[in-house]
Amino acid sequence: MSARSAKEPTIYDVVELPRGEQDRECQCWTGPPPRTPCTRDADVVAVYEATMREDDDDRDNIVACHDCAPSVSPTVQAQLREHPGQVNYGTAPEALDEATLTQEYRELNERRFSHTASEADRERRQQVWNELLERTDVEQPECPECGSHRWGFTDHTECTDCGYGPTDPELLGEIQSAWEQITAAGGDD
Structure with missing residues (x-):
């Protein structure tokens, strides 16, 4: 019998819980072993890699409070940065690093001024702008x-x-x- 190394699952996205779902409890376990269930109210839903098999792309989600919520994996953020024309609709602006956030804002602004922005683009641009404002002291x-x-x-x-x-x-x-x-x-x- 060989020992299996535990690998952290890839976190693809973390977003605020939709309306009507805010009455759920955090599904995470906390503290040192033996861990206990977290009993705080859930704030977010995280999408994560549900299997460790390389030939399987199953994803699942978990609701969590802000204290227990995982961060979007660095490899996923790097992939988002590599595609500058991409708008990350499935990813909450709060989960993006500043370089990705700024790049996305520039892309959305370009769409706006070239008159190709959809309503979803306009809404996303406002969300990204608000997040940029939250992160700056300008x-x-x-x-x-x-x-x-x-x-x-x-x-x-x-x-x-x-x-x-x-x-x-x-x-x-x-x-x-x-x-x-x-x-x-x-x-x-």
Whole structure:
């Protein structure tokens, strides 16, 4: 009898639980042996490699709390980075590293400005942008109308809190500069 080495399963994705599923308990086991079931409420669902056989691509999922939730495997993140034109719809923006997140934002922005973005692309772009904002300490300029520091762009630049559309070239330049800093955080240009 040979000893089998335990291999961590590949984690393909980790996303927030869908509505209506939030009343489930975490399915993970915690602590030192003998481990005990975690009894916290589940927050996420993780998709993982269900078999260790190389000729089998079975996947399964597990619900987990944020404390027990696994991270997307580094090899999966590397594969996502290798395909820059790919949008990772099945992967929560929170699970992506900064380089992949920035690359995805640039691809979605390119689709937007070339008028090829679908509704799903627009929604994903907003999710990715929000995640980029969460990860940066770059402060956008203050809105002269309401004092907010959140700017957006539809067909023009506007404050996302009050709708003010600046026309001052200096303020527009400061907003653009902040956006460039935010989207350059994980990139290499």
